[in-house]
Structure formats: structure tokens, C-alpha cells
Amino acid sequence: MRDETSAGRVTLAQVASQAGVSLSTVSKVLNGRPDVSAPTRIKVEELLDTHGYRRSAPAAPEAPLIEIVFHELDSTWSMELIRGVQSVAKETGLSVVLTETGTRHSPGADWVEGVLRRRPLGVVLVFSTLPDDLKKKLWSRAIPFVIIDPAGDPEPDVPSVGSANWAGGLAATRHLIELGHRRIAVITGPEDMLCSLARLDGFRSAMGMAGLETAPALVRFGDFHVRSGHTHAMELLRADDRPTAIFAGSDLQALGVLEAARVLGLRIPEDLSVVGYDDIPLAQWSSPALTTVHQPLVEMAEEAARMLLRLRRADRADQSGRAEQADTRIEFGTRLVVRDSTAEPAAGGAAR
Amino acid sequence: MRDETSAGRVTLAQVASQAGVSLSTVSKVLNGRPDVSAPTRIKVEELLDTHGYRRSAPAAPEAPLIEIVFHELDSTWSMELIRGVQSVAKETGLSVVLTETGTRHSPGADWVEGVLRRRPLGVVLVFSTLPDDLKKKLWSRAIPFVIIDPAGDPEPDVPSVGSANWAGGLAATRHLIELGHRRIAVITGPEDMLCSLARLDGFRSAMGMAGLETAPALVRFGDFHVRSGHTHAMELLRADDRPTAIFAGSDLQALGVLEAARVLGLRIPEDLSVVGYDDIPLAQWSSPALTTVHQPLVEMAEEAARMLLRLRRADRADQSGRAEQADTRIEFGTRLVVRDSTAEPAAGGAAR
Numbered sequence: 001m002r003d004e005t006s007a008g009r010v011t012l013a014q015v016a017s018q019a020g021v022s023l024s025t026v027s028k029v030l031n032g033r034p035d036v037s038a039p040t041r042i043k044v045e046e047l048l049d050t051h052g053y054r055r056s057a058p059a060a061p062e063a064p065l066i067e068i069v070f071h072e073l074d075s076t077w078s079m080e081l082i083r084g085v086q087s088v089a090k091e092t093g094l095s096v097v098l099t100e101t102g103t104r105h106s107p108g109a110d111w112v113e114g115v116l117r118r119r120p121l122g123v124v125l126v127f128s129t130l131p132d133d134l135k136k137k138l139w140s141r142a143i144p145f146v147i148i149d150p151a152g153d154p155e156p157d158v159p160s161v162g163s164a165n166w167a168g169g170l171a172a173t174r175h176l177i178e179l180g181h182r183r184i185a186v187i188t189g190p191e192d193m194l195c196s197l198a199r200l201d202g203f204r205s206a207m208g209m210a211g212l213e214t215a216p217a218l219v220r221f222g223d224f225h226v227r228s229g230h231t232h233a234m235e236l237l238r239a240d241d242r243p244t245a246i247f248a249g250s251d252l253q254a255l256g257v258l259e260a261a262r263v264l265g266l267r268i269p270e271d272l273s274v275v276g277y278d279d280i281p282l283a284q285w286s287s288p289a290l291t292t293v294h295q296p297l298v299e300m301a302e303e304a305a306r307m308l309l310r311l312r313r314a315d316r317a318d319q320s321g322r323a324e325q326a327d328t329r330i331e332f333g334t335r336l337v338v339r340d341s342t343a344e345p346a347a348g349g350a351a352r
Numbered sequence: 353m354r355d356e357t358s359a360g361r362v363t364l365a366q367v368a369s370q371a372g373v374s375l376s377t378v379s380k381v382l383n384g385r386p387d388v389s390a391p392t393r394i395k396v397e398e399l400l401d402t403h404g405y406r407r408s409a410p411a412a413p414e415a416p417l418i419e420i421v422f423h424e425l426d427s428t429w430s431m432e433l434i435r436g437v438q439s440v441a442k443e444t445g446l447s448v449v450l451t452e453t454g455t456r457h458s459p460g461a462d463w464v465e466g467v468l469r470r471r472p473l474g475v476v477l478v479f480s481t482l483p484d485d486l487k488k489k490l491w492s493r494a495i496p497f498v499i500i501d502p503a504g505d506p507e508p509d510v511p512s513v514g515s516a517n518w519a520g521g522l523a524a525t526r527h528l529i530e531l532g533h534r535r536i537a538v539i540t541g542p543e544d545m546l547c548s549l550a551r552l553d554g555f556r557s558a559m560g561m562a563g564l565e566t567a568p569a570l571v572r573f574g575d576f577h578v579r580s581g582h583t584h585a586m587e588l589l590r591a592d593d594r595p596t597a598i599f600a601g602s603d604l605q606a607l608g609v610l611e612a613a614r615v616l617g618l619r620i621p622e623d624l625s626v627v628g629y630d631d632i633p634l635a636q637w638s639s640p641a642l643t644t645v646h647q648p649l650v651e652m653a654e655e656a657a658r659m660l661l662r663l664r665r666a667d668r669a670d671q672s673g674r675a676e677q678a679d680t681r682i683e684f685g686t687r688l689v690v691r692d693s694t695a696e697p698a699a700g701g702a703a704r
Contacts, residue, residue: 064466065449073438076633079431086425086452095466096450097417100438114416114447226637252637259639281428282634285578285604287611 010051019043030055030141032116045133048140055142065120066305069099069111071127076252076280077297078126081148084301085124092309094121112137122308124148124301130155144311146304146328151195159311159328161304165195168293168334169202169247172275175291175336176245177210180344181273185218185243187232187253196221196249199277203247218243222253229256237264237272244272244345251276251283254290258341269343279337288340296332303330362403371395382407382493384468397485400492407494417472418657421451421463423479428604428632429649430478433500436653437476444661446473464489474660476500476653482507496663498656498680504547511663511680513656517547520645520686521554521599524627527643527688528597529562532696533625537570537595539584539605548573548601551629555599570595574605581608589616589624596624596697603628603635606642606693621695631689640692648684655682 012030016023021040028036029044036044047053068085070078082098089096097120099111112134115123123138123145130147135158138145147160169188176184186203189196200219207214218236222228229248236243237260248254254276258268266272268288276283276292283290307328364382368375373392380388381396388396399405420437422430434450441448449472451463464486467475475490475497482499487510490497499512521540528536538555541548552571559566570588574580581600588595589612600606606628610620618624620640628635628644635642659680 063470073431073435079425082434082450083425083452086450090452090454093462095470098434098438098448098450100435100442102442110445118415118447255637255639259637259641262639282637285607285611285634287607287614287639289611 010047010053012053015044015047015051015053018047030116031119032113034113045137049136053140055140063119063121064094065097065118066094066308067097067099067115067118067120067123068301069101069123069125069127071101073098073100076282077278080280080297081126081301084298084303085305087298088302088305088309115143116141119143121312122146122305124304124308127151130158142315144308144315146307146311148300148304151193159307161300161307161330161332163295163300163332164334165198166202166205168277168295169199170206171202171334171336172199172247172277172293173203173206174210175338175342176247176273176275177206177212179245179273179342181243181245182212182345183218183241183243184212184214184245184247185220185236186214186247186249187220187222187229187257188249189222189224191221196224199249222249224250224252226252226256226259229253230260231256233257233260234264237261237266245274245342246272247275247277249277251278251280251290251292254292254341255282255286258286268341270346273342273345275336275342283337284339286341291339291342292337293334294337295334300332303332362399362405364405367396367399367403367405370399382468383471384465386465397489401488405492407492415471415473416446417449417470418446418660419449419451419467419470419472419475420653421453421475421477421479423453425452428634429630432632432649433478433653436650436655437657439650440654440657440661467495468493471495473664474498474657476656476660479503482510494667496660496667498659498663500652500656503545504550505545511659513652513659513682513684515647515652515684516686517550518554518557520629520647521551522558523554523686523688524551524599524629524645525555525558526562527690527694528599528625528627529558529564531597531625531694533595533597534564534697535570535593535595536564536566536597536599537572537588538566538599538601539572539574539581539609540601541574541576543573548576551601574601576602576604578604578608578611581605582612583608585609585612586616589613589618597626597694598624599627599629601629603630603632603638603642603644606644607634607638610638610693620693622698625694625697627688627694635689636691638693643691643694644689645686646689647686652684655684 012026013023016026025036025040026044029041066085066089068082086096101111123143125145126148147158149160149162186200188200220232222232233246233256246257248257254274257274261268261272268274276290279292279294283292364378365375368378377388377392378396381393418437418441438448453463475495477497478500499510501512501514504514504517538552540552572584574584585598585608598609600609606626609626613620613624620626628642631644631646635644
């Protein structure tokens with residue numbers, strides 16, 4: 001099957017010889033075994049990469065595992081994504097391995113070696129940026145990976161699942177405009193996340209299409225958490241010309257807005273309309289229940305897991321691999337869910 | 353090492369011979385391999401049990417995995433428990449395998465065979481009842497297991513981690529009494545869960561010690577979810593002699609009470625005080641933030657994971673095993689966290 005001269009495919013024996021190590025050392029590196037020195041590991045990885053080595057799939061039987069990796073497990077989002085992956089795993093008799101890298105950055109070398117040892121069927125990564133060496137390692141071992149990218153900023157050469165942030169911001173804002181609001185504030189997420197910018201641009205487009213202007217003071221950048229929603233809302237609602245509606249950018253920020261309104265004695269929705277984003281479970285349990293943009297987190301995670309299984313099948317059928325994977329980007333639609341936190345503005349306009 | 357006549361220990365060869373199968377078939381059953389007929393599997397398991405067979409630990413290298421198993425992944429509780437197990441796993445270089453059995457009952461045979469194949473270091477089970485055959489299978493393979501038992505009803509012969517439900521109910525109720533409330537309602541959980549009954553008994557004891565009586569109509573059984581809190585609160589608060597305070601039995605039920613109060617135009621805490629139970633993250637994000645009984649879910653899960661690692665070490669040091677495991681029951685304390693949903697009753701008493 002393997003021919004040293006055929007179609008640019010390199011054998012492990014060639015890699016071993018060029019690296020000046022034994023074949024068994026190369027095999028250890030491939031399988032993430034710990035008993036190889038760091039310089040040797042790096043040299044072998046470089047040669048595997050230079051030659052574009054890719055393990056025949058399946059070279060060895062995979063374990064019936066799907067991995068899901070988070071920067072940080074939070075109580076709202078993460079659970080929905082875990083449930084999605086878990087549900088596909090259950091259908092197909094697989095188990096789910098969960099890792100939290102514990103930083104805002106990409107997973108470290110330890111994690112990759114662990115994956116190489118475990119040989120899962122595939123890896124679902126919940127973050128946008130993936131360092132090159134990590135991508136190469138997974139690719140050369142024929143371990144498929146998919147990014148769930150709620151931040152809207154996927155690597156171009158990695159298959160990913162996202163959702164329609166711009167359209168979500170547009171729908172939220174149009175809903176408020178249709179109710180009769182004119183003075184509408186927005187609290188989006190961090191300025192360096194594409195999803196924040198996309199939601200904000202959706203907001204601006206809806207305002208622009210309705211011929212409405214937005215004062216700069218009404219545009220706020222938060223961090224998607226409760227406290228920043230609360231802080232910005234306190235400022236917005238204490239101003240003389242306070243807005244009659246706030247598009248809060250995330251459900252957690254919306255909860256912070258509700259609390260600010262309560263502290264200031266404003267009734268929702270009579271005195272202030274609030275729209276969240278995400279539709280996490282607690283959006284329906286808040287008081288009042290939140291009007292919000294539904295982001296289908298469970299379905300996104302299910303799709304990511306199914307994508308892995310498809311990539312693996314395709315990989316078995318066709319060794320061309322890389323190119324085929326790179327094209328895949330699935331974007332889920334978002335939709336507005338109207339509950340009890342939005343209504344027509346009070347007669348005469350609360351802010352006048 | 354192994355002697356067929358020593359200390360009642362049976363060899364696998366003896367089991368094979370008594371079952372009329374090959375040694376390799378016995379080994380397949382031990383390792384959860386699928387290619388064994390169901391009757392053979394049952395016969396071999398019975399013989400292993402009859403002879404009290406217990407695999408020498410470690411007979412084969414375990415995988416660096418801890419398993420955590422839920423009936424059902426919900427968005428509030430489960431995440432806290434996962435985070436606890438994950439944090440100990442990260443400290444010790446282990447990965448976490450997550451399973452949802454998808455029923456209110458115990459995990460099925462499929463799941464057990466999967467565990468036997470994966471050979472984790474141990475299993476954390478988040479439910480009270482464990483069928484005998486499952487316990488026997490894990491025990492005979494020297495796979496330690498610990499129950500996290502928030503329901504307060506552990507199997508007597510399984511190591512478990514719980515928390516002090518009675519003391520929590522007592523603390524919640526005393527807080528309301530100290531604030532000056534006399535007409536206090538309670539919504540506890542299902543009548544068939546010990547933790548519901550323990551919280552209710554804590555409530556009754558606090559009331560009794562203060563010389564207060566509780567009308568039967570003020571004692572309610574919910575299901576720990578938002579809707580049942582809402583339904584019971586609507587009934588309680590519409591009555592002529594409505595309570596001035598409600599101990600809601602769970603944070604989710606407390607959210608339902610907040611919503612009922614909002615719908616009925618009652619202010620919290622001015623017109624009604626509410627105490628939750630659990631202190632899940634959203635308890636601090638609700639509006640107003642909930643006074644609640646903190647149940648240390650993350651710490652309970654961390655302790656369960658550490659207990660597994662200790663059991664495994666003890667097992668390696670001492671083959672006596674079973675007896676030592678059975679004694680272990682750790683109960684975590686609960687404490688009241690006072691936030692913004694409780695205050696003195698309105699002057700004159702809102703209900704008079």
C-alpha cells in the first residue's frame with residue numbers, strides 16, 4: 001500500500017531516518033506517549049508537517065469517544081453545548097470527554113498529547129482561535145475537529161458551526177422599533193469579539209432603515225456578564241433623557257438591566273423594554289420572562305458532533321481529507337422570542 | 353501469586369471451568385467486550401459474584417479518566433457538579449467522561465459495559481439508587497464509585513457525599529422568624545424525596561421552637577422546578593390571609609414565587625420575603641437577588657472525585673476493599689446567604 005515514491009506520501013521510516021531516531025520513537029510521538037524528549041518531539045512533528053504526513057484512517061481503532069473542549073465552563077452556555085454533543089453521542093453509542101483548558105486562550109500541549117493518547121473519533125472545540133501546531137497535530141493523526149464558534153470569528157481553514165449574529169441584532173431592534181420605541185440603547189459585548197460587532201451592526205442597520213439616529217452615549221460595550229449590564233443600565237437609566245428600551249446583547253446583561261430597573265423603581269415592561277440575546281434557560285425564568293434572540297446552542301452542538309462523524313466517514317472513504325474539511329461552515333439562524341419584558345412605550349414617552 | 357485454595361479467592365480459570373466457557377470468554381465479560389452472548393455473560397457474572405471475585409488492582413493499567421453520570425443534565429445543578437469533578441481532574445491530569453442516562457432511573461447495562469471497556473479510575477454517580485448488579489459489576493472489576501446524593505437518601509453500602517438538608521431548612525426558617533415573620537409558608541420538593549422531607553422538618557422544628565403554628569394550607573409539595581413554585585405561590589398569595597414570607601425549597605421554585613409576586617403586584621421584599629435553597633449561580637442574578645441556603649455543589653463534587661482517588665489508593669494498598677468503602681459518608685454543611693429577597697414584614701402585617 002505505502003510506497004516511498006508515490007504521490008508525495010512519506011513513510012514513518014523516512015521520518016525516523018531523517019530525524020535520526022528509531023521508528024518506535026516516531027510512533028510514540030504520533031500516539032502522544034510521554035517518554036519522548038521535547039526536542040525530539042518537535043523535530044519529528046516538524047518532519048511530519050513538512051512532508052504533509054497524514055495517518056491512514058483508521059490506522060488503529062479509535063476509542064468510542066467525542067471530546068468537547070471549553071476555555072471555561074460557565075453555568076449557562078456550556079451546559080447547553082454539552083447537552084447537544086451528549087445527545088448525538090448517546091444516539092451513536094459514544095461517550096463524551098470534557099476538558100476545560102482554564103484560560104481564555106487555546107488548549108496547551110498537555111491537552112493535545114492527551115487527545116493523541118485517547119484517540120477519540122473527533123474533537124469539538126468551543127472557541128475561535130486554534131494555534132497552527134495544534135491543528136497540524138490533530139490533522140496528521142486524522143482526528144477530525146470542528147469549532148463551535150459563537151463569537152462569529154472562525155479560522156478560515158477549520159470546519160465550524162456558528163449562528164447569525166447580525167440578523168439577531170437586527171430582529172431584536174426591529175421588534176423594539178415596531179412597538180413604537182425611538183430612543184433605544186444597546187449594550188453589546190466586548191469590542192474585540194466579532195459577534196459583539198455583528199449584533200451592534202444589526203442594531204445600527206435596523207435603526208438606520210427606520211430613519212432613527214442613535215446618540216453615541218446610547219451605545220455601550222459590556223463583557224456579556226450580569227454586572228456589566230447592570231453598570232451600563234444604571235448610567236443609561238439615570239440620565240435625564242433615558243432610553244425607553246435597551247437591547248442588552250446577552251441574556252446575562254439583560255438580567256443586569258432588570259436589576260438596575262428594579263433598584264431605580266422602573267417597571268418592566270411599562271417603563272422600560274428589555275431584549276436579551278441567547279435564550280439560555282434562565283431567560284424564561286427571569287421576572288418578567290425575557291424577550292430575547294434565540295441562539296440554538298443545543299442544535300449547534302448537535303450539528304458540530306454530527307459534522308465530526310461525517311468528516312470521519314468522508315476521511316475513510318477518501319484520503320484527500322484536508323481540502324474537504326476546510327470548506328465546511330454552517331451558520332444557524334437566530335429568531336426572536338417575544339416574552340414579557342417588551343411592550344409599547346408609555347404614552348407620551350417616559351423620557352420626555 | 354494466585355492460589356486456587358487461598359483465602360477463598362477464585363481464579364478466572366475456575367470460573368471458566370464452572371461456567372463451561374473458555375478463559376478468554378471470562379476475560380471478555382470482565383472487560384465489557386460486546387462479543388459474548390447474554391446468557392453466558394449472566395452465568396459468568398453470577399459465578400464472579402458467588403465467589404466474591406475481585407480483580408487485583410491494578411490488574412491492567414487504568415485509563416486516566418473519571419466518569420460522571422447523571423440521570424439528566426439540567427442547566428443549573430449539573431454544571432456545578434461537573435465543574436467540581438473537572439477541577440479535581442485537572443489538578444491530577446485526568447479527563448472527565450460525561451454520561452446522561454436519560455431516565456429518572458439507574459443507568460442501564462449498556463452503560464456498565466462501556467465503563468468496563470473504558471477502565472476509568474473511578475465513577476461519580478449523581479443519583480441515590482444503584483441496582484445491585486451494577487454495584488457488583490463495578491466492585492468485581494475494582495472500579496471505585498461514589499454517589500453524590502443531594503437527595504439525602506444514599507445506599508447504605510456505597511460511599512457518598514451529601515449535604516445537611518435539615519439544618520438548611522432550619523436556618524432558612526429561623527432567618528424569617530428573626531426578621532419578625534409569623535405567617536410563613538413553605539414549598540418543599542416532592543414528598544418521596546428525603547431531602548424534601550428533611551428541609552420541611554427543619555422548617556417545622558424552627559417554627560415549633562419559636563412557638564409558632566403552621567396552618568396545613570401553608571405547607572406545599574412542589575417538584576423543585578420553577579412552575580411548581582409559581583403555581584403554589586399564586587394560590588398562597590391570592591388567599592385572604594396570605595403569608596408574609598415563603599421558604600421556597602429550591603432556587604428554581606423561588607424564581608416561580610418571584611414571578612407570582614410580580615404578576616400580583618406584590619413587591620419583594622417589602623410585601624413578601626422569599627428564601628430559596630441551593631444557591632445556584634442564578635440566585636444572585638435574579639431580581640432581587642435571592643436570600644438562599646448555600647449548598648456547596650462544587651465542593652461536594654470535588655470531594656466525591658477526591659474520595660475516588662483515595663479509595664483507589666486504599667484499594668491498591670489493601671485488598672480488603674469493600675468494607676472500607678462502605679463506611680464513607682461525607683455530609684457538607686449548608687449556610688444561609690442573605691441577599692435582597694428578605695426583609696422585615698411591612699408594619700402592621702401585610703396579611704391583616
